Amino acid sequence: MAARAGVVVTGTEVLSGIITDKNGPWLSERLRERGVDCAQITVVGDRPSDMRAALEALAALGVDLIVTSGGLGPTADDLTATVVGEFCGRAMELDPALEQRIWAILQGLVARWPDLDQDAVRAANRKQAIVPVGATVLEPVGTAPGLVVPPLVAGAGPTVLVLPGPPRELQPMWVTALETPALQSAVSGAVELRQEFIRMFGIPESELAGSLRGMEETGVPVGSLEVTTCLRRGEIEIATVFPPSAASDYEAFVAAVRARHGDVLFSEDRSTIDEIVARLLISSGSSVAVAESCTGGLMTGRLTDLAGSSAYVLGGVTAYSDPAKSALAGVPASLISEFGAVSMEVARALADGARSVFGASVGVGITGVAGPGGGTEDKPVGTVCFSVTGPSGRIDRRIQLPGDRLSVRDRSTTVAMHLIRRVLLGENRPAGPTPGG
Secondary structure (H helix, E strand, O other), X not given: OOOEEEEEEXXXXXXXXOOOOOHHHHHHHHHHHOOOEEEEEEEEOOOHHHHHHHHHHHHHOOOOEEEEEOOOOOOOOOOHHHHHHHHOOOOEEEOHHHHHHHHHHHHHHHOOOOOOOHHHHHHHHHHHHEEEOOOEEEOOOOOOOEEEEOOOOOOOOOEEXXXXXXXXXXXXXXXXXXXXXXXXXXXXXXXXOEEEEEEEOXXXXXXXXXXXXXXXXXXXXXXXXXXXXXXXXXXXXXXXXXXXXXXXXXXXXXXXXXXXXXXXXXXXXXOOHHHHHHHHHHHHOOOEEEEEOOOOOHHHHHHOOOOOHHHOEEEEEEOOOHHHHHHHHOOOHHHHHHHOOOOHHHHHHHHHHHHHHHOOOEEEEEEEOOOOOOOOOOOOOXXXXXXXXXXXXXXXXXXXXXXXXXXXXXXXXXXXXXXXXXXXXXXXXXXXXXXOO
16 A cells, blocks of 8 residues: 555644645645655644644544654744654653754854843753654754654654744755655655646536546546546636556547647646746747736736746736826827726727837737725626737637636636736637636
């Protein structure tokens, strides 16, 4: 049986949503890369009883490894090392050499505050050097050391890898942990697994689900594949995990998806729409500029998210008010008066204005009603008008997007990215309505 693991993310600030958990998903993906199946991710507050319950629940699942993140600081609520030591049946003891190394790190930090009580700081951080007997200590990246803690009796339970909470400390420490014999022994049953992604746009998730069922019924070999579909930013993402021996089954699966939905399948090589658009702009020597209203700068921000975007993004205008549309993007006031700010006519004028103002190859115009108010019978909340124009033509689109204000604005940028792609590929024809995704 393949090695299995669980992740326990600690921190009341994570549990309450003040901080979004990024460590759990990151660790799950790193485990998969090592051929270890992540059975569960659990988030608990800074309560020893809850943390112990989470460890015991994962142990009951029969996992070989538990990875924890957080709770390694100097304050009273940082109790992960103690709880893990008790769980693994190991006593706690002060590691004097580790204490010296931590203090050496702290001296460089506290030097910036000459009036600070250094003895008090050292005393508070001494608890970070109290570790389970027999644990492998992972050198601090910040001030908190990590730990690899095997069960007191070999085979009597899972090994626990204890990592700090800040991602900038956790991620490099994970790499260090992989080199330790204790961790390598814990996941000795790991098997190689591949994960591939294909992405689609313009198809309801329900239709795809029916299509996947139909493939299986017609003999497409999906039994060796773990197929997961996810709606992400208005696109359908199909993630598939499989052993290398099932590579031919995966190719047959992709071929079946392509045969059924080739018109909406835009990525078979993990590429995101953002990466695809960037490559098309660079390879064609094109540039892009934006004049946007309801997205409030999100479209320009998304285009510039990728490193190197200065090679093709010339600029963007957030023309939120009607006077701004005229002053910054050259939209005639008479056009707004006649058709309204949310209209295809204004979207076209915004796209033309962006292209003209910045001298770009491609101009993008977006205007809509993001909500929660402002909708009318003719233009309800979620109505967004798009226009993308380039040297070889234009694509206009008016659609109704579901969700709250944040969702409408975010999904609008996805629609615009796909329209840019189509214009760059020469698909300059009006598009039909987009399904609810």
